[in-house]
Amino acid sequence: MASIKVVLRKKKNKDGTYPLAIRVTKDRKTSFIHLGHHLNENEWDVKNQKVKSSHKNSARLNSLIATKKKEAYDTLLQLETHKDDLTSQVVTARIKPKVGSSFNAQAKAFIANHKGKYNRVKTDQSRIKYFQEFLKNRDITFAEINVPLLKRFTAWLRTERNVSERTITNYLILIRAIYNYAIAAEVVDQKHYPFGKGKISISLPESEKIGLNADDVQKIEALDLSELPAWNHARNLWLISFYFAGMRVSDVLQMKWSDFQNGRYYYRMGKNQKICNLQPPAKVFDIINQYVNDEQKNDLIFPELKKLKTLDDDFAIDRTIAYKTKLIDKYLRYIAKHEDVKLTKKFTMHISRHTFGNLAGKNVSLRVLQEAFRHSSLTTTANYMRAFVTDDLDNALDTVVNFKPVTV
Template sequence: MASIKTILRKTSLRNGKYPVLLRVTKDRKSKFFGTPFEANLNEWDSKLGRFNKKFTQQLKSNRLIGKFEDRALEVISELEMNQDFYSLNDFERKFRTQSNPEASNIFAFWQEQIDEFKAAGRMSNAAIYHHTKNSMQKFTKQKSLHFYEVTPTFLDKYEVHLRNKGGTGGGIGVKMRAIRAIFNVAIKRGIIDEKLYPFKHYNISKLKGKAIKKALNIEEVHNLQNLDLSDKPHLINSRNFFIFSFYTRGMNFADMMRLKWSNVSGDRIHYTRAKTKGNFIIKIMPPVKEILDYYRKNKRPYIFPILFRDNLTPTQLNDRKRKTLSKFNKDLKELASLAEIDKPITSYVARHSFANCLKQKGAGTDIISESLGHQDIKTTKAYLKELDTAILDEASELLLQ
């Protein structure tokens, strides 16, 4: 039977304090495992293996030490039940989460995930993870947080904190899904045990966005398309972006930004969607051909005047996308006013409008789903259901006319 005890290491650190270690002894051999704590000699009770009253946050810190010891005893019990013989190395492998503060520190692992996303060029994911990590650090007011501290109760309190800060269900849901993904990866990589997973009891599905998807009807799209912008040349690119997206099955702005003339072959556009990696072949309709002809004179590798050279880093691409998209959305407000469209329009509305107009023309859900590139028709049904709400609202208003 192995034994455990929490001790101070005999050698002090540069700051004069002593690291708090968990000592595990078996067969007259010992291994020492680090904890996040350190203390002065007069702050430690060596007999009890606990902080004394002179230590700041004595009670909380002692409770955490108790949890370290409980988990060590739990690992020992599992090893003794499942193996006839085990070594301290076996214990160390199983206890790696608690024995390595950096491994059990969710913020440290979180930053690794952010760095991996950036290296892979997945800047949107990196941004979501970064903002969520910062948000949780502000909530906890500490730089270190261990996986086992993120319980369903912790998540409930974090949700309340976000709502008090003005957060909505949809925004909170984005953060919670990022946290859930962190846990899933940590479990998959063997960093933590599945028992620490808090989302078996914390329900993310309750966090739904309240914003209803907005969409234009075909008449409104035509109004935008036919605007005379001879005296407002600063809006031409943004109008072209919107119309191009609409007639290319709601092409995402990030994909439009990366679109090259090499993607155009005959009367078709061939491209791979960045988000889903799905391959699309889209027929060039007259409005799209007109826009392509407008930019063909520029003689650049990229179709649209957003990217002007190759070999940009993921950070540079993301910065360029963010700046251009911001101007695009700002211009769309002015374009909507000129076209007498009393609806908020953003870059996403082109995609919603494409789906809405197809449905109004009688296209089946399966056709719309394939056109949008949805991998599951349930996604399309949910998509169209939200659009239906806006359509029904407009239909009800006819009673007032």
């Protein structure tokens, strides 16, 4: 059952007001329908979902809210009666007033539906821009987005933009998502759909995962960076990520002192909101103790997010993390070139996860690794570890080509 609630969005406008919106929640995923009005926080009655009488236009706005909520509930009831695959996006697409039926108009509406999610919006906007460049900035109908056009687009990405197969797949996934959004909004007929069996089939290609070896990590740990504080800080963040089985940089930068209780580390994983409970290796405390005497703000251990006024603004947090990650990776590249390290492999925050997988190899059971990586299924972990555990295949090749006795 989906739920509908009228709220003030968390992202504040420049004038200090907040956007008024209907929030649709389905299976813990939310979408928003902006009502085109903005309020000060003290003008909104959160409990009763209405504008306080102190606002000069409270009666008119509350009438609008009541009308929009009724429309939303009526639409939701109709959809839940006829649709099994209901999502929050499908609901919002049907409730919102229909916008133009062209690709550009629907792409704009699709992006607006993810307002506040910095990484998602930035990435999608960039990919849409490439598609528009391929089209020479010509707006097209969805009926024109057919199999031949999409094949020409993928060829253009390979030859003109030198894009990897994995990235090409991501472009197609986005176009398909916008197409599905337009179908849900009933601005395009399903019969034109160019994806699926016998059409454009989308499958994620395996990506190469190369992690550092034990010798590489030990060189990084032993490196004296006492005269280079920025380098040392970048190294610390990478090691923290590695020590926690390749923890995502967003979770590392949001670490708090209060997350460490009774010798364990408790946190909610940002990507999927899973609650994790880990016993930190002793090396973790050697690192975080370097920050005990730093400025204390919002209970954060590391400095990257301390300049933010609040931790309630997800958009600002994501934007800051994206910028800071680029800066951290820059210093990691410097470390990789250090004469006492001399890495031949890529050295970034992301590679810590591959490094943990590489060193875990066959020494750690898949069930334990599933918990370490916070994967939702054992199959995901098995597929991930295939990139690192190749001993059986190596031995099989050696046995056959050198005519050795077969062992079972």
